[in-house]
Amino acid sequence: MSVAQHPPVQDMEIANWRDFGEAELGPILSGALGCFMENGYHGTTIRKIADSSGLSVPGVYHHFSSKHSILDELDRTAMHELWVRSQAALDDGPRDVLSRFDRLIECLVLFHAYRREVAFISFSEIRSLEGAARLEHLSARSRQQKLLTDLVLEGCDTGIFVNEFPREAARAITNICVGVSQWYRGTGELTPREIAKRYVSLCRKTVGAN
């Protein structure tokens, strides 16, 4: 039974969607993530992943049938964690649309700060995913985007948000939050929670929150 077929991440339990420890990727996915960050997916070999994981090449193949299945698993792990945290954030407090919007933005920013490496690879290597893995990834992205788009549409319908282009606004807000993974390095003066607070304010403006 391979790790790829039965990813432990599907059983992920998040005690608090705001708390981030180290990502529990295990040695192979952690090693592969480092390799992909350094040399890209196509510039990485199973041999390099094995070296980075402290395993032998057959040791890696015991768990994953191919480099592609490692990328797929890394990607699904990231998308799943983001989904679980987003659901928890939406459910955790007042139900009015602005409160849910604020919590979803906070969750997106925290995730893209704390999980910036896997978020970057998940985004930049979409083109390297093939077949069913690619379709599943695009479907997971659509599902995730829909959480935000539906909130923005609901806000516009109820007059809480005033925005002529709600779908474009929802996509723009995703770009703003994903952008955190592209510049945050953990060395600036602001903590992820402080960044999230500022971004909630910015995204409220973008969406035309009253």
Place this chain on the structure above:
Amino acid sequence: MSVAQHPPVQDMEIANWRDFGEAELGPILSGALGCFMENGYHGTTIRKIADSSGLSVPGVYHHFSSKHSILDELDRTAMHELWVRSQAALDDGPRDVLSRFDRLIECLVLFHAYRREVAFISFSEIRSLEGAARLEHLSARSRQQKLLTDLVLEGCDTGIFVNEFPREAARAITNICVGVSQWYRGTGELTPREIAKRYVSLCRKTVGAN
């Protein structure tokens, strides 16, 4: 005299910053761009670039000393074109801060729609640039970002924009506009000019334009 040392792009003349024909990259840079999009920088060989360019391997080496110098040149070409167009946009019309802001947003959106491939590679392969090339790239990015940041700060100082976090807003707006290169495929119902018009409206909101 190598192409890399004396890039013709430095003489680039833009008749109208809103008009985009095909990017004039020449066969090697065009071929390399296709390869980098398909297999990433590290997954591409000079042999593949030669095949894609319709040249021999020595033919490629006649113009570029290494794969790295091709990436460097591609990147500088993109950053230079964006810079030249941005300057033209800022100068092309009324001088008040909101008008300049609108034109810069329009320029950023048009560039990231029409030049989406080179923009994607320029962004996602920063990590593959080494030494002086990397520093020059980061410097070019800072210079480009400063155009927008200065406008946002000027707008806040003069009360045209109302925003508690102008620097974050300026970066967020960059992420929104760069994001176009990540989803625009030229097949949707909106033209780049229509998208730009909507994004000007969105970015005005983000920055708190009165």
